[in-house]
Amino acid sequence: MNLLTGEWIPVQHEGVFEHISLKALLTQDEDWQISLPRDDMEMACLQLLVSLTQVLFIPDNKGQLVEHIAQPISESDYIAAIESKQDWFELDHPQHPFMQIRGVKAKELTDMAKLFAGLTGATSSAFVNESGLAGQLCPSCTAMGLFNQAANCPGFGGGFKASLRGDSPITTLILGSNLRQTIWRNVLCKKMLDVSMPWFETARNKSPNWVDLVKEKENIEAHQTGLLRGLFWQPAHIELIKGDGEGVCDCCGQQGECYIGFKKEKFVYEFKGVWPHPHGPRVFKVARGEREEKFSSFTTAAPSWTLLTQFLIRKEQEREGHTPAPVVSQARQMDVVNRRLYLMVGGYRNKQASILERRHELFNIAREWQNNDRQIERIVDTGLTYRTELRKKLFGFFKATGASLQDQAEHRFYKQTEPLVHGMLRNMDFKESKAAFSDYHQQLREATHNIFKQVTEPYQNEPKMIKALAIARRGLEKSLNELN
Ligand SMILES: [Zn+2]
Structure with missing residues (x-):
């Protein structure tokens, strides 16, 4: 399955469930909604769609972005945009499969459930999920699980690296009037990238880390890591294994080829600095003269509203402060003041490798929010x-x-x-x-x-x-x- 050309996006429209392609989603104006059995998987699916669209299209400025929100793009624009990248997003590519490495050495297969955060090993599994959700998975659910595990979850434990943003970062995304518009509302334009990731142009065409591999014990600098490489960073070595013949996906019920497990292997590298992920709010404090910055996360059982100022407002004080996710900063600058802010907030609370709970909710904030920080x-x-x-x-x-x-x-x-x-x-x-x-x-x-x-x-x-x-x-x- 190829994420840029295949029909893998699980959507619902007027009670009809189907899988559509990214091309259909971006070139047509139907009222589709993502449809999956878990809210965190729905948000992971959206974040994957946003990340794909972001690396395919970088609107020059606010005007161009507004145009994309208003109008579907043409098929020829889509085809031109995917041409050089199509090969990187193939789940079964013989040399460099999407977010995987060929030839991973592992004594045993890991259960597919391990790709779904909190499905196993959670102290409160019953609260976190329904049981029996991931014995075998279709390519669509697998791709979302793979992406979510790499981008939003703690590592597998035992020395496996966590995501670029740490163990369980909070993700904030803007909700638009329909799925297509929601995607574009979370795509950063060039002007915004120039501010939040000034090196993005020079690192723009660097291939992902399953194509251009990270070397064992390599020192990697955040400010040399490009948009595509960072958005799709895979911290572990993983190789998916397909079952014989056809099966029924334990997550979405689709029949066809299924993956029955994966091999995993840890590898060591040093990532230096904070990569300014477009979807993640950050906090900093100054301790002993050093500024320590990290991504916001749920560290207590307190509800998300207690952290809302981190999600929305930039604050630079002498000893501490916070920065909203670039997508929220863009909405603040771009949105007309009479538009409400629908902010999706998602994340997990973890204790080392296990997930204690998951949080996925929506804030609906009154118009003129941009001018009323106080x-x-x-x-x-x-x-x-x-x-x-x-x-x-x-x-x-x-x-x-x-x-x-x-x-x-x-x-x-x-x-x-x-x-x-x-x-x-x-x-x-x-x-x-x-x-x-x-x-x-x-x-x-x-x-x-x-x-x-x-x-x-x-x-x-x-x-x-x-x-x-x-x-x-x-x-x-x-x-x-x-x-x-
Ligand atoms: Zn499925």
């Missing part, structure tokens, strides 16, 4: 402040009594307030925000009070704890009053 920060920070006060007062109660309630309270807080925060972002009229913020405070305050009451309920009548509880309650009351 207010967006205020929405997030206000939520965080109420959480912190609740935790602090319960921590005081814990110190006095030994009853540890702060973690379960925090969990409840996130659960109860998540719709509030999303509602605030969605319905905000940034020009007339006073009443909305006052209402927001009121609701956060109520939720905080209720949670405090719920978690301390069992201790209301314990004589030894009544005093500590009263102190905590009064303390909370006082600090919430100050917040309002």
Whole structure:
């Protein structure tokens, strides 16, 4: 199967499920939607489509990009664009198959499920997936799994390298009105690339690392790594193995040739610097005079809104800061102010090689978001402040009594307030925000009070704890009053 010419994209349109080609998707204007059994695979499919389109077409400027969003491209433009690259995207190529190496030495076959993050080895597998999803996979699901594993997941463990962005980076993409427009909204134009990846022109025609192989123990510099090479970086040596005859794909149900496993082999190299991935927000801090930069990731169970400012707003402070993904920065500069921002956020939370949970969600942010950083920060920070006060007062109660309630309270807080925060972002009229913020405070305050009451309920009548509880309650009351 060839990703540039084959019909592999699983889509749905008016209840009909089919596989279409990238050419059909970019040259026609149908209302297709990606259709897969897992939300993270759908996002991986989209990210793969965006990455393919990005390396085929780099619009010169905003005007050209707007044109691409509005109008399908011509078939002849598509054919001309794929001509020099077609060979690199063939899943079964005899010499350099897509994101694989021929002749991988491995004693045994690895199960296909290992290409689907979190399917096996997760501490909460039942939560992460349905069982029996990947014994054998069709070429389409395999290509998406291969790409997702390499770009978005922790390494296989045992010395295997993780993705260019680290163990489990967060990906942010912009949602458009249909699939074709969504793809173009996440393609960076030349002007944007000049800013985010100034060396991209010189490294533009470098072949991917399954064609031009990385040498054992090679030192690779981020600023010599081109767009194609970085977007499709394969950190491990992998070789897919096909089954005999036909089978039914355990993921999408398609019948045909299937892969039944893969060989994998680790290899060592040093990647120096941070490659400015178009789809990933980054954070930095300065420690002992050195700036340490890395990609945003989910490191706690806190919901995505707690990190929203990292996804949207550039912040350069002396000791710390963050930079949104270039695709978000482009939307900020390019979009008309009366357009809402539909931001897809996806990522995994891992502990070493295993996935603890996956997060894939959509933020719908009110128009004029570009001009209202302060207010967006205020929405997030206000939520965080109420959480912190609740935790602090319960921590005081814990110190006095030994009853540890702060973690379960925090969990409840996130659960109860998540719709509030999303509602605030969605319905905000940034020009007339006073009443909305006052209402927001009121609701956060109520939720905080209720949670405090719920978690301390069992201790209301314990004589030894009544005093500590009263102190905590009064303390909370006082600090919430100050917040309002
Ligand atoms: Zn499949």
